[in-house]
Amino acid sequence: MSAIVAVLVLGLGTFAIKAAGPVLASGRALPAGLERFVRLVPPALLAALVATGTFGAPSGLVVDARAVGLGVAGIALWFRAPFAVVVLAAAASTALVRALW
């Protein structure tokens, strides 16, 4: 699958998902089971993205400067820093570790 095809498929699928509610609007809620499943998917997926984005490398799992960046981002989030600060702090601390080692 080429990148442009992937973008189009993701775009169409996303649009179908997003427009389903407004177009089929009738005050009906999702089936309870699907609703429960849908609500739990984002935390599982987002956490997987955090974990693999931090420790994943082509060779397997590694602990490198990105882990420091993630830790700093976590601290920034703990103190309710704005999003831009969280991301910049992660990038800056990762860059600093790489510059020092």
Added chain:
Amino acid sequence: MTHSDAGTPRGPDPGAPVVPVPADDDAGLTTRAMTIALAVATFGVSFGVLAVAAGLSPSLAVLTSIIVFAGASQFALVGAIAAGASPLFGVLGGLLLNLRMLALGAAVGARLPTATLGRRLLDGYLLIDESAAVALSGPAATTGRRLRTVGIAVWIGWVGATAVGAYAGDLLGDLERYGLDATFPATFLALLAPWLRQRRLAATALLGAGIALLAWPVAAPGVPLMLAVMAVLPVLLADRLARRAAVPR
């Protein structure tokens, strides 16, 4: 897409998608929309940079933001491509991430009973976490106006910032030197943070992360993400057992 508004953690509120927003007058709504757009724009720059780093052309990066217009899923797609996986995995992961929009869309749609089909399609396109959250807080009669004001502001910020990141990325040189690869997990952590306040959602997240890490060394790129969704099942099972235990006999 889900982002943190400056100072106020927003985004996916797991229990209820309705986030209370006090100001509903025009001035308050415009200010709110612009603040959200600005926060989203910082995401957009990272997306543009990462998309080009993953091998997309700058114009395709911008087109992606226009065509998909759902941040987290765009990152998932670009992440799969950057990891050398089939983009198919990115598409599947992105669509799974967007499934929550079914619930938000149903909630918003229920409040737009008289809109024309064209307008509903536009509302669907503009539906993102931020616009839905603002749309669902306030009088039902003005739901559409709130959705469109925030949606359009965020669209401008998101697409414009993607262009900046995509076209100015060349000027930045070696992305890893500046730690820009770390913005990726940091971005997802910021998206994840609001979910971690509830214990069972935090448990789901922890399980998902664990499954993905276990699968990473042995599975094809992209597969760990799919497997991580399985973390939902034991939590649903635990919910079911808890409900059964709560039923009086």
